[in-house]
Amino acid sequence: MNSKCLVIGDLNTDLIISDLNGYPELGKEILAKNYFFTIGGSGGIFTAVLSNLGIQTSIISKIGNDYFGNFLFTEIKRYGVDTDSIIIQDGEETGLTVSLSYEKGKSQISKLDLIKSMKLDEITIDNFENLRHVHFSSYYMMDSLKKSYVELIKKIKKKFYNITFSLDTNDDPEDKWGEEIYDTIKNIDILFLNKKEVLKISNENKVQGAIEKLSKFVDKVVVKMGKEGYLAKINKKYFKGECINKLNKNFKDGTGAGDNFNAGFIYGFLNNFKPNKTLEFANFCGEKSIEFFGGLGPVERFRQLKELIKR
Ligand SMILES: Nc1ncnc2c1ncn2[C@@H]1O[C@H](COP(=O)(O)OP(=O)(O)OP(=O)(O)O)[C@@H](O)[C@H]1O
Numbered sequence: 399m400n401s402k403c404l405v406i407g408d409l410n411t412d413l414i415i416s417d418l419n420g421y422p423e424l425g426k427e428i429l430a431k432n433y434f435f436t437i438g439g440s441g442g443i444f445t446a447v448l449s450n451l452g453i454q455t456s457i458i459s460k461i462g463n464d465y466f467g468n469f470l471f472t473e474i475k476r477y478g479v480d481t482d483s484i485i486i487q488d489g490e491e492t493g494l495t496v497s498l499s500y501e502k503g504k505s506q507i508s509k510l511d512l513i514k515s516m517k518l519d520e521i522t523i524d525n526f527e528n529l530r531h532v533h534f535s536s537y538y539m540m541d542s543l544k545k546s547y548v549e550l551i552k553k554i555k556k557k558f559y560n561i562t563f564s565l566d567t568n569d570d571p572e573d574k575w576g577e578e579i580y581d582t583i584k585n586i587d588i589l590f591l592n593k594k595e596v597l598k599i600s601n602e603n604k605v606q607g608a609i610e611k612l613s614k615f616v617d618k619v620v621v622k623m624g625k626e627g628y629l630a631k632i633n634k635k636y637f638k639g640e641c642i643n644k645l646n647k648n649f650k651d652g653t654g655a656g657d658n659f660n661a662g663f664i665y666g667f668l669n670n671f672k673p674n675k676t677l678e679f680a681n682f683c684g685e686k687s688i689e690f691f692g693g694l695g696p697v698e699r700f701r702q703l704k705e706l707i708k709r
């Protein structure tokens with residue numbers, strides 16, 4: 399396989415329901431004006447965006463041999479993803495997230511047992527020849543892999559000497575934020591978190607203090623701050639950027655904004671952009687993603703992002 403980037407993490411279907419007339423309450427029905435069924439999971443969205451930007455990317459995740467699994471397989475191929483490493487498990491249900499999407503945020507219901515069951519010995523990198531980067535998505539979701547990241551990184555480094563690693567923890571559904579994550583982050587190059595995640599993991603109360611603490615373990619700490627933009631420390635230097643669209647003009651749905659940001663960053667990183675250009679492009683990818691339902695939007699939308707890269 400020729401992929402330059404490999405994603406190891408979550409891939410599931412997303413049912414996004416928006417323009418709702420209120421919040422759910424037991425025994426009541428609320429109405430929505432829109433729904434959208436698409437590729438989901440932080441890993442799935444990241445993989446599809448990066449592939450569509452032009453970096454050949456593969457994903458190792460588990461899906462079922464069912465209706466949703468077949469949908470995901472066909473759909474992710476359409477974005478240019480190399481699907482050969484996706485594990486298809488007979489007799490198990492593909493992961494699903496139902497997301498009630500509001501401008502202020504989202505309420506999600508997920509069934510992700512199959513993804514959570516992926517173990518170290520199910521991950522094989524034997525077929526890859528030219529890998530340059532590995533991205534781990536949704537650390538806290540990967541129940542059966544959590545303890546094995548350090549071993550997995552060592553295994554990959556044995557075959558690909560100069561390879562780099564990034565990690566986005568996303569939320570901890572158990573709200574534990576245990577210290578064992580430090581064992582993993584000591585072994586990676588780029589850490590992506592949002593504002594809540596960086597404060598919880600570092601046990602600090604200000605973003606800058608949190609970045610300062612984590613940057614003792616990772617060279618590149620990037621914090622996504624929703625419509626406020628980002629704050630990052632890259633190779634000992636601080637960078638701060640704002641969103642252009644602070645008023646959320648054309649807002650449709652915030653699903654996957656962080657994964658679009660991450661994919662934009664890795665695009666810049668693998669193309670040797672300077673840190674400020676890398677972050678600016680990542681932020682632009684994040685901002686643009688809120689104008690579409692789901693984490694991806696139409697394949698054509700990437701034309702606009704690619705135009706920006708050319709300038
Ligand atoms: N409401 C918004 N308006 C404009 N841009 C936004 C908005 N929300 C997010 N973004 C853009 O997307 C980026 C990442 O979003 P966010 O901070 O929500 O990350 P995240 O929490 O990791 O997202 P995710 O829900 O995908 O995990 C921001 O840095 C910004 O560029």
Ligand SMILES: [Mg+2]
Binds near residue numbers: 566568569592656657
């Ligand atoms: Mg996130």
